[in-house]
Amino acid sequence: MDPQNGNTVDRNYHIIVVGGGILGVTLSYWLSTIPSLKIALIEASDDVAKHSSSRNTGVIHRPFYMNPEKKKLFAWASQKSYLMWKGFAMRFNLPWNPVGTLEIAKREEDLGRLHNFSRWALQNGMESDEFMILDRSELNSKYPFLRGHGAILSRTDTSVDFGIFTRSIFKSIKNDNFTFIPNTSVNAKSIDVNKSSLLASNGRRKMRIGFNHLINAAGSDSLKIAHQMGLAHDKTMLHFRGDYWKVAGNKLPEIKNNIYTIPEHPEFPFLDPHFIVRHDNSRQIGPNAAPVFSPYAYEGFSERLLDPLRTLFEKPVLPKLKLFVNREFLSLAGSEWGSSLSRKKMGLRVKAFIPEFSIEMLNDKGIAGIRHSVIDSHGFLEDSIILKAPTSTHIINYNSPGATGAPAYAASIVNDMLDSGVLGERIYPQEKLSNIWKFEEVFP
Ligand SMILES: Cc1cc2nc3c(=O)[nH]c(=O)nc-3n(C[C@H](O)[C@H](O)[C@H](O)COP(=O)(O)OP(=O)(O)OC[C@H]3O[C@@H](n4cnc5c(N)ncnc54)[C@H](O)[C@@H]3O)c2cc1C
Known part of the structure; x- marks a missing residue:
């Protein structure tokens, strides 16, 4: 029990969240609105959002390009989260640059996909004035500096800084029962499923942490942790x-939008690089x-x-x-x-x-x-996956548009946990602790 001597310290929580990226932090936010829960967020780095959540393109993607059948949860979460982020950015005076995205069909055979996009945009809940399809001549006359057979313009795609967003949500967590444990890495191999405990270490000090439920939002280590807890053995990363x-x-001041192209190989994670107008117009x-x-x-x-x-x-x-x-x-x-x-x-x-x-x-x-x-x-895998076990929930393959959809995606995980009784009796998140978003906004 003595940290100075390098002995193991024991701690116990109702819920531990592993990984302080945008997903782990939004999950912690929603969980912290339930007053009775003792929660810990364990993060290997010294602060939140040190990895993918700060190192990305910074675009709030509108869901025009997400097939609602194949990317159901991401399409829903992106649509739901858009106004949540907008309100949040306005309230905290954070960068919000609605530059729009023009996605070009470089090849004639991609024109059909533009029409899928306009259908999916409406199915996913976008308004019809948020986007427009441009045929080749419209593209050439409006954007003479671009080459392509046609394009879709999504007017409400917005450039932001997801690192700043994540840190601002983290700072607004108000629950005294919430603990942040930085500089501490969870060793996947040390997780003991039968005892619901794990060993975490910050190099000098080891901690044995007991939990009722573990939520794995560990990005790069998420699959290792899922494997250790008996899940997803057919998958690798x-x-x-x-x-x-x-x-x-x-340079090129005439370009005011993000410019993307329709991926030629959607079965692989290889896209053309985009031309990006960042939140600060760089x-x-x-x-x-x-x-x-x-x-x-x-x-x-x-x-x-x-x-x-x-x-x-x-x-x-x-x-x-x-x-x-x-x-x-x-x-x-x-x-x-x-x-x-x-x-x-x-x-x-x-x-x-x-x-x-x-x-x-x-x-x-x-x-x-x-x-x-x-x-x-x-x-x-095309979509993120949520794996559920009696004492754990794991989110793997949480790639783009993960940052866009994080507020609603995290709320839906917490909602499922409330429904299934994992968080105890269903009590509604407490008003005074929901200081950014209210649960009712996501699940009216
Ligand atoms: C190049 C690129 C561009 C992208 N562009 C966009 C975009 O424009 N729009 C968009 O919506 N999405 C975009 N994304 C996707 C988006 O950034 C991610 O979906 C999102 O940031 C993932 O968040 P996360 O919290 O799951 O992961 P992370 O931010 O990686 O957080 C995981 C955290 O877990 C911690 N961790 C890992 N292992 C352990 C362990 N064993 N113990 C304790 N802690 C641990 C890590 O230190 C890290 O902080 C992009 C991603 C990339 C890589």
Whole structure:
């Protein structure tokens, strides 16, 4: 019981949330509105939002491109969260830059997908005046600096800073029963399902933490934790780094929107880099998706020499083997690496849809981010997955538009837990603790 001597300290909570990204923090916010719960948020870094939740494109995506059948929860969460974020940004005076996104069909065969987008936009709850389809001649006359066969303009896509958003939500948690445990990493192998306890350590000090329920929002470690708790053994994870480059000064001032292209290979996580107008009106291009062998390889291939071997032979091996003998995957992965290493290659990918773009417009690199994609023997999973066990809930493959949908997505997890009795008797979250959003906004 003595932390000074390096002995184990014991603590007990009703709920522990592992991972202080935007998902873990929004979950903690909703849980903290239930006064009777003793909650801990355990985070490996010294603060919240140090990884994907700060290292991303920063776009509140409107759900025009989300198939409501295949991405049901994300489409719902993105739509629900939009006005929640807007109200939140206004109230706390946080950056909110409604630049809009123009998504271009680079190839004639992608035109049909634009029409799917307009159908999905309405099905997902967008208003008809929030978007418009442009045919080739409209695109050419309105945006003569772009090349494409047509496009959809989503007017309400908005650039924000999700790192600032996450830290602001975290600061507003008011419950005295909420504890933040930073600099502390949960060792997946130490989780004892039978005893509902785990070992967490910050290097010097070990803590044995007992819990009634664990919520796993650990991003890069989420699958390891799920495996340890007996779940998802058919799935494995690969990491893809997205690099960004800053566009110098006020080059291409005529471009006022984010410019995306319709992905040519939706079965893989490889997209064209986008032209992004950030929340502060600075401009960047990116991200690409270069495979890396460590979840924190923000530069280079991996952090440690043995990472590639460890990644390749981590079980299950079959889904990775299938991918690594797939020629198309290998060739695309190679070209993604090309654009990580070479500013010229990255620039040329953008020049394909912005002909005026020139490599000299790129000066410094921006902040890279890493997405943690889950695969099984059928390939990449399209959607996030929520896995439920008697004493734990796990969110894996929580990739884009995860930051956009976080407030409603987290509320829906807490709502399910209330419904299933995991949080005790169903009591409605307490008004005075719901100081940003109210539960009734999401579940009227
Ligand atoms: C390049 C890129 C661009 C993107 N662009 C967009 C965008 O424009 N719009 C959008 O909506 N989404 C975007 N996304 C997706 C979005 O950023 C993510 O969906 C979201 O940030 C995920 O949040 P998270 O909380 O799950 O993960 P994270 O932010 O990664 O948080 C997980 C936390 O868990 C901690 N952790 C991990 N293991 C342990 C452990 N063992 N013990 C304790 N703590 C642990 C980590 O330190 C980390 O803080 C993008 C993602 C990337 C990578």
